Amino acid sequence: MTHVLGPLREDAPRRIGPYELLARLGAGGMGEVFLGRLPGEGTFVAVKTVRRDVANEPAFRDRFRREIKVAGLVRSAWAAAPEGGDADAEVPWLATAYVPGPSLSQAVRRGGALPVATVRELGAGIARALTDLHAAGVLHRDLKPGNVMLSVDGPRLIDFGIARSNGATTMTATGMMVGTPAFMSPEHVAGARHVTGASDVFCLGSLLCYAATGEDPFGDGPLAAVLYRVSQAEADLSRVPEELRETVAACLRLDPAERPSPAGLVELLGGERRPAWPESVREHIGEYGRELAQLVASGGPLRAVPAAAPAPAPGLDQLPTMPPVAPPAPREPPRRGRRALTAAVVALAVVASGVGTYL
Structure with a gap:
């Protein structure tokens, strides 16, 4: 089975803003995206970070500050909720609610x-x-x-x-x-x-x-x-x-x-209804829930590995709009509230794996 949560590289940060980082979710045009959480809490977020060379461009921080402001205006049950950001940090970041499932x-x-x-x-x-x-x-x-x-x-x-x-x-x-x-x-x-x-x-x-x-x-x-x-x-x-x-x-x-x-x-389109996902999508979503549960049960971030090989060239629907990331030096994260988090995420994995929840 292909893993849906990526390990943190040896050179990846261990904390961004108030969030400890647990895994790598992917890379965007101007940086990397990590799975994070507040220490001791069960709220998971997707933390987008910005590569240092981009952050040093004169107009970039103003642009990113506008992005944080725009994200903060988003209030919809059908969009990932904004959780904050900091355009003035050494590594600028923006956090939104983590959606445990595939694109x-x-x-x-x-x-x-x-x-x-x-x-x-x-x-x-x-x-x-x-x-x-x-x-x-x-x-x-x-x-x-x-x-x-x-x-x-x-x-x-x-x-x-x-x-x-x-x-x-x-x-x-x-x-x-x-x-x-x-x-x-x-x-x-x-x-x-x-x-x-x-x-x-x-x-x-x-x-x-x-x-x-x-x-x-x-x-x-x-x-x-x-x-x-x-x-x-x-x-x-x-x-x-x-x-x-x-x-x-x-x-x-x-x-x-x-x-x-x-x-x-x-x-x-027939009005708002929760989608009845086909079996392949239900299983795909279930993988995210199970890996999240395993990650939390392990008590820390996914084991660091050497820097990965370059990703394959994207298709037209994946082309980035800005350049890829070199994150800051690692710091060890705190490890609190593990037992409560494990129980909460195991429940998520059960729900995500259950066919009946989609009907």
């Missing part, structure tokens, strides 16, 4: 396309998250399968790294486009002065196509070709199940004004 991208790569009913339920949950974000004046701007986590009780939208308030431009100060190519909207590609809530809806249409077919909606090939098809809204929906095709097509209309609102999309 949509991981789940589809392992188990294939999702059933129609599950895609409807998944889409309605994400559309509700967008409704909540937009009501708070926040646009996500990087809605892709890697930013949707699947938990026992439904999907959770994560990573507000390039989310901005309404009125933000689609380009960085250096003119670089932000977003993930295969899951951009035509407005992103055109470099328009503004993206809108309708741009997030377009990206959600692409994501629903991916969930229902297991393939990127605008195909593969040279990046320029993919971006051209996105710019013209030329998605191939021939493999999308007929029951979903009209709704997905509505999201992918070239004219933003013709796309449904997130709230309207919830209704088109």
Whole structure:
């Protein structure tokens, strides 16, 4: 079985802000993400840290400070809750609630396309998250399968790294486009002065196509070709199940004004319901619960190992928007409250493994 929680490298930090770090969850465009917890408590968080060379760029800390502020505006049952951050720390960090489960991208790569009913339920949950974000004046701007986590009780939208308030431009100060190519909207590609809530809806249409077919909606090939098809809204929906095709097509209309609102999309998809995950997804989620329980029972972080080999080249839906991380020197974490934590997480593992909890 492939492990879902990665060990901490020898050069990884052992504490960030108030959190002791237990495992490595992965790497983003500008840093690494760790599983953390407050010493003696059972609340687990995903702690995103920033590589030192990026943090030393003159404009970076201001940008990261805005990211922390935007994340703090997010209040939705369908999005990972913000837990704090510090843009002025030696290693800047941002923490959100940990979602024990795979991303949509991981789940589809392992188990294939999702059933129609599950895609409807998944889409309605994400559309509700967008409704909540937009009501708070926040646009996500990087809605892709890697930013949707699947938990026992439904999907959770994560990573507000390039989310901005309404009125933000689609380009960085250096003119670089932000977003993930295969899951951009035509407005992103055109470099328009503004993206809108309708741009997030377009990206959600692409994501629903991916969930229902297991393939990127605008195909593969040279990046320029993919971006051209996105710019013209030329998605191939021939493999999308007929029951979903009209709704997905509505999201992918070239004219933003013709796309449904997130709230309207919830209704088109049949309303909010907890997804009935297929067996492959239930098992995948269960692996996260079991490994978390084993980690806590062990009484400390996963054993440090030598620095890992470079990761394989990402697909179009995984392309980072900023450069990879060299964390600070290690410090030993405290080890308190182990017994209570073990009991709590064993319960999580049982729930995550149980078929009945998804019905």
